[in-house]
Amino acid sequence: MGGGLDTNMTTALSFFLDMLLYPDIQHKEQIEVDSVVGTDRLPEVKDIASLPFIRSIVTEVLRLHPAIPMGIPHAVTQDDSYNGMLIKKGIMVMASVWYALYSILYILGFSGGVHIHTRHMLHDPEVYPDPMDFKPERYNNDDAEMQKVINLAFGFGRRACPGIHFAFGTVYSIVLTTLATCDILPALNANGDKIIPSVKYSSGNISFPEHFPLHLKTRSSKAETLLAEVATVP
Numbered sequence: 001m002g003g004g005l006d007t008n009m010t011t012a013l014s015f016f017l018d019m020l021l022y023p024d025i026q027h028k029e030q031i032e033v034d035s036v037v038g039t040d041r042l043p044e045v046k047d048i049a050s051l052p053f054i055r056s057i058v059t060e061v062l063r064l065h066p067a068i069p070m071g072i073p074h075a076v077t078q079d080d081s082y083n084g085m086l087i088k089k090g091i092m093v094m095a096s097v098w099y100a101l102y103s104i105l106y107i108l109g110f111s112g113g114v115h116i117h118t119r120h121m122l123h124d125p126e127v128y129p130d131p132m133d134f135k136p137e138r139y140n141n142d143d144a145e146m147q148k149v150i151n152l153a154f155g156f157g158r159r160a161c162p163g164i165h166f167a168f169g170t171v172y173s174i175v176l177t178t179l180a181t182c183d184i185l186p187a188l189n190a191n192g193d194k195i196i197p198s199v200k201y202s203s204g205n206i207s208f209p210e211h212f213p214l215h216l217k218t219r220s221s222k223a224e225t226l227l228a229e230v231a232t233v234p
Contacts, residue, residue: 007067008170010208014065015058015175017209018134019184020197025136026184029057030219033179042226043176045169052141054179058171059146060136062153063122069098069207072155097121097152122152178216181223187213 019026032053037043048054073092080087087093098121123131128138139145154161161167178184186194197212218224 006206008167010067010206011058011061011065011167011171012174013209015061015171016178016184016214017197017199017212018061018064020186020212020214021199022134025057025134026179029054029179033176037176037180039180039220039222042230043180045172045176047176048172051176052143053136054172054175055143055146056136056139056141058168058175059139059149060134063128063149064132064134065201065207065209066098066122066153067206069096070205071095071097072159072161074156074159095121095156098123122149180219181227182216182218185215185217187215 032051033043036050037047071094073094076087076089076091076093078089122128125131150164151160154164154167186196189195195213197210200210201207202210218227
């Protein structure tokens with residue numbers, strides 16, 4: 001639960017950051033939500049099955065800004081080799097799922113560590129053209145293509161994140177409710193100019209976007225009423 005709180009929150013913050021930087025995509029998302037959910041109720045997580053573009057949005061957030069860019073440490077269960085290099089049993093391996101120039105496996109246990117250049121993973125320009133751009137349409141609403149991102153963002157094999165369903169339920173709830181009821185707008189400075197944030201992330205095992213201001217504006221009086229009703233539920 002503790003791990004899920006940080007990773008879910010950085011994913012939600014990345015979503016808000018991307019919506020500020022790509023307002024046209026935000027508008028397209030809202031059209032899809034309105035067409036499926038309408039404006040007389042708040043969306044529910046079960047609605048996501050009918051919202052392929054929203055699924056693409058969340059997938060692109062996970063691809064562009066994975067919460068744990070260096071992955072979770074794994075240990076080799078038996079002697080193995082890679083490009084002729086012996087990796088002994090018990091050695092710790094960290095797989096970079098983000099690194100934009102090249103992915104690195106850090107093989108811990110050797111003096112100074114050993115860097116092995118591999119594929120770019122979530123920022124491979126051959127797989128994801130313009131990898132630093134937010135392009136949810138790159139998946140063509142194809143869940144099989146989205147799953148390839150999810151399989152990397154949530155870890156590998158038997159040691160993949162066990163909280164994946166909790167994570168998606170949380171993130172989808174935030175994304176759907178926000179898009180259905182609010183416009184995500186830039187904050188204004190003292191001169192009334194829009195503050196467009198830059199994309200900067202912290203270092204560390206879990207990476208967070210640097211602080212950025214924004215303005216949430218309810219889309220209608222009906223949306224405001226729906227939110228107020230939820231806020232007063234005992």
